[in-house]
Amino acid sequence: MENKKYKIAVFTELKDTINTTLNSSVGLAKLINAEISLLCLENPIDVVKKDNQLSAMREINGKYTTVNKTLETLTQSVAKDFGVNVNYSFVVGQIKDEIKKYIKEQQPDIIVIGKRKSKLLKMAGGNLTKYVLKYHPGTILITNENNTIIPNKILNLGVLNGNNLIDDIDVLKPLISQTQKPIKSFKIVDDLNATTDDHLSIDTETVEFVFGQSSNSIEALSNYLEKSNVNLLYINRTKTKSNNTLKKDINTMINELNVSVLLSAENKTTFV
Secondary structure: OOOOOEEEEEEEOOOOOHHHHHHHHHHHHHHHOEEEEEEEEEOHHHHOOOOOHHHHHHHHHHHHHHHHHHHHHHHHHHHHHHOOOEEEEEEEOOHHHHHHHHHHHHOOOEEEEEEOOOOEOEEOOEEHHHHHHHHOOOEEEEEEOOEOOOOOOOEOEEEEOOOOOOOOOOOHHHHHHOEOOOEEEEEEEOOOOOOOOOEEEOOOOEEEEEEEOOOOHHHHHHHHHHHOOOOEEEEOOOHHHHOHHHHHOHHHHHHHOOOEEEEOOOOOOOOO
């Protein structure tokens, strides 16, 4: 049977993280056999500076011309350097509505968003990451500008609270086969019980690090990720439903951990 061809959608507002975000998307695409579509969005209020309707149309048309040239240059460079074709489009509109429409119509398997140096990509009236988490039932990759997935380089994967690596999500299977071993497995638990050492080796393929739930759990996790040279942390969103504290901390982890974060799909079947 032919391997599944995943659909990756990259959402960006054409900010300074677009190059690293796209490169991480290419790195993931090459690992899991995926096609990439780049969607660049702009709020009308950021494009139109004049009240005159004719002038406004000229400004929007000018923006389309400029951005499309930029996207063409960027995607041609990616095709030349890595042999990956990227489809692209640019939309001026209410970002929330455009994202919602795209997810409903295209139903991508994976959405990629870039994280800013100090905060996540935002849109008017809310946080884009929170919005995608709410409406996208598939996998989400949030890339870190300083710790990216480098195309054609071996991946150093970490897994948070994932007991069964192979069965968690389909997209994880091809990643594991191309990941540096041993895989680093991290757990944040309410009770360490008899565990006296944070480091526990469980087999030849996986090394497990266990932390007790506390106010500095994320800081401890961040330190271990850095020491282990992990550049992609997988978090199973479904499993966090049974751990309310961890679920609440997902946004904090995305902001504070200096790695790219891969959030699993959830069991959602409807779009609203």
